[in-house]
């Protein structure tokens with residue numbers, strides 16, 4: 304059994320996280336329940352930042368908040384000195400409500416609306432990561448109207464196919480994101496923004512994909528960006544102050560995943576940029592990164608109550624939990640694999656392999672197909688590990704299932720940070736035909 308962070312088995316044979324019994328948490332807050340190990344998030348944030356400190360390069364580590372956004376999570380990121388990557392007015396609004404320092408907020412998105420851009424410019428965010436020409440025209444008209452200058456990064460696609468699931472690849476040529484680095488698009492964008500006073504061009508951004516286990520893709524991306532920057536340095540005296548190499552650092556969900564320490568990514572990225580910038584005799588820019596999954600992924604565990612069962616002779620036994628693709632769509636979307644244990648009987652030996660189904664009306668609503676577990680009883684609690692990234696944030700109300708609650712645990716204490724949705728929350732925006 305693999306334990307993450309402060310996870311352990313307590314004297315009752317229960318799963319404990321952050322010094323708190325998860326069975327007690329299930330009773331106190333109900334199930335399904337998202338539990339976050341705060342100490343582990345702090346540790347990861349620290350590891351990234353320490354690696355940069357060691358390298359001596361100026362940096363920003365921006366939490367990619369799409370992985371899990373809530374006011375408390377943003378406050379935790381703030382406590383840890385992280386910056387914040389937001390991709391919508393919703394994430395930006397959450398950050399503003401959390402009183403996150405605006406100068407450390409970066410706005411992303413491949414189709415930001417006028418209203419979203421205006422909101423970001425009004426909030427004086429640290430930068431807007433510009434994705435396309437249409438967006439440049441919107442920013443320009445907002446800045447003109449307000450007499451403002453907008454700090455920007457240009458997002459470029461370097462033409463790299465990182466090794467990961469097709470749906471979470473983003474740096475390849477055929478991508479909906481960013482300006483192509485090689486076919487003239489990025490250069491045209493650069494010329495345009497350098498010529499206009501309303502843009503303060505901080506530098507370039509690229510993000511090659513997610514759940515990546517090798518440093519080679521990042522190094523290649525850094526090299527490609529540096530190479531093109533050298534051309535632009537010669538042609539336009541362009542000297543970026545910032546190079547943002549995105550996120551995507553892989554984590555362990557099962558034994559199939561073999562992550563490398565986060566410091567290795569940082570060291571190798573910094574080294575690659577230094578090497579090229581030294582060679583081209585250009586000033587070293589600040590290096591920014593945007594980890595999401597690697598900051599919060601394995602810090603999250605979901606607790607479910609096990610309910611009904613169905614045996615299909617000679618095939619498998621299904622056990623259904625009180626959540627599923629409504630709180631974790633990743634198995635259905637990416638065939639993502641998870642490990643799980645009975646939180647209330649951690650010391651019992653596995654007796655059979657079972658299939659864990661969700662409660663949505665979809666055959667594809669399966670969380671795990673082949674999970675070895677002790678003989679299950681109705682009412683047992685299932686802990687699914689490593690659900691901290693893209694779990695709650697991709698949760699939905701399919702079948703009008705209510706989104707779960709989220710608790711933070713640390714030093715033997717729990718704190719409710721997102722309430723479970725109520726039935727009234729579900730109909731809050733519905734209007735009757737008769738009233």
Ligand SMILES: Cc1ncc(COP(=O)(O)O)c(C=O)c1O
Pocket residue numbers: 367370388411473510512513514549550551552593594595596597692
């Ligand atoms: C632009 C950008 N930055 C950062 C991230 C965070 O990625 P991850 O959670 O894999 O670190 C993503 C998601 O893939 C992204 O699209």
Ligand SMILES: N[C@@H](CCCC[NH3+])C(=O)O
Pocket residue numbers: 369471513514633692693
């Ligand atoms: N949501 C995806 C990753 C996409 C990241 C955003 N660009 C996942 O669960 O793995």
